[in-house]
Amino acid sequence: MEVVLAKSAGFCFGVQKAVDTVYEQIEKKKGRIYTYGPIIHNEEVVKDLEEKGVLVINSLEELKAVKEGVVVIRSHGATKEIYDIIENNGLELVDATCPFVKKIHNIVREESDKGNFVIIIGSDKHPEVEGIKGWSDKENTVVIESEEQAENFVLDVEKKNKHICIVSQTTFNSNKFKYLVEIICKKGYYINVLDTICNATHMRQTEARKIAREVDAMIVIGGKNSSNTQKLYEISKSECNNTYYIQTVKDLDRAKLGQFEYIGITAGASTPKKIIEEVQTNVRKF
Numbered sequence: 001m002e003v004v005l006a007k008s009a010g011f012c013f014g015v016q017k018a019v020d021t022v023y024e025q026i027e028k029k030k031g032r033i034y035t036y037g038p039i040i041h042n043e044e045v046v047k048d049l050e051e052k053g054v055l056v057i058n059s060l061e062e063l064k065a066v067k068e069g070v071v072v073i074r075s076h077g078a079t080k081e082i083y084d085i086i087e088n089n090g091l092e093l094v095d096a097t098c099p100f101v102k103k104i105h106n107i108v109r110e111e112s113d114k115g116n117f118v119i120i121i122g123s124d125k126h127p128e129v130e131g132i133k134g135w136s137d138k139e140n141t142v143v144i145e146s147e148e149q150a151e152n153f154v155l156d157v158e159k160k161n162k163h164i165c166i167v168s169q170t171t172f173n174s175n176k177f178k179y180l181v182e183i184i185c186k187k188g189y190y191i192n193v194l195d196t197i198c199n200a201t202h203m204r205q206t207e208a209r210k211i212a213r214e215v216d217a218m219i220v221i222g223g224k225n226s227s228n229t230q231k232l233y234e235i236s237k238s239e240c241n242n243t244y245y246i247q248t249v250k251d252l253d254r255a256k257l258g259q260f261e262y263i264g265i266t267a268g269a270s271t272p273k274k275i276i277e278e279v280q281t282n283v284r285k286f
């Protein structure tokens with residue numbers, strides 16, 4: 001059996017930076033450390049941090065109740081309201097928002113200030129998209145994820161002369177982004193399109209597509225809630241019917257995978273190296 005591992009598999013620069021930031025805070029021992037939401041979509045890492053005393057804040061209400069300590073904003077970023085609460089409660093803010101996400105916050109804030117309408121192509125409930133929405137004028141912002149939503153999009157009559165700015169969630173499927181933009185652009189509005197899918201995502205998706213096209217079976221490793229891993233799975237599945245989404249080595253199905261001669265492996269941006277190596281070593285043993 002031959003096994004090929006994607007070079008882009010695993011932590012991207014933004015996730016690595018966020019995780020390193022929390023461990024640095026632990027070293028500094030400056031009091032109670034919180035992360036707003038799990039630092040990454042990976043149970044093992046979050047558990048390790050918990051064991052080292054890092055607590056996860058899961059809601060605005062929980063955050064409002066915290067009056068002391070350090071709050072780390074993860075790579076997904078957060079709404080302006082969250083920054084305001086941290087400041088008003090006298091908490092120390094450590095901002096690990098990925099610079100690529102920060103750039104989108106700035107774009108939507110500036111577009112809103114100019115009175116423009118903002119379309120975010122992405123998953124409405126994803127924390128990164130929630131964070132982006134929080135820097136935009138909510139009356140003039142919409143999130144579009146599906147073909148149907150793109151087809152049905154119209155500006156209200158009183159907004160019909162507004163300029164529209166389209167941005168993307170950093171981990172969105174790049175082909176789907178182009179497709180949805182095409183649908184919206186046919187509607188005749190004045191539209192400025194900014195492809196804000198990050199380079200790490202572009203590279204990861206392109207490599208996954210290329211490998212999936214060549215292999216007999218493809219393994220995609222990542223947390224269940226990881227949006228970018230789900231996109232990698234969709235892309236791989238569209239090229240290779242025998243694509244398997246696993247979280248750890250325990251999910252490997254030896255009976256199924258053992259029948260293939262050429263297997264590809266990729267992993268989401270929040271999958272630790274250790275998990276990828278374990279999977280790779282075990283698959284090679286097949």
Ligand code: SF4
Nearest residue numbers: 012014098100170198
């Ligand atoms: S996927 Fe891209 S935008 Fe998101 S954290 Fe990684 S580098 Fe930053």
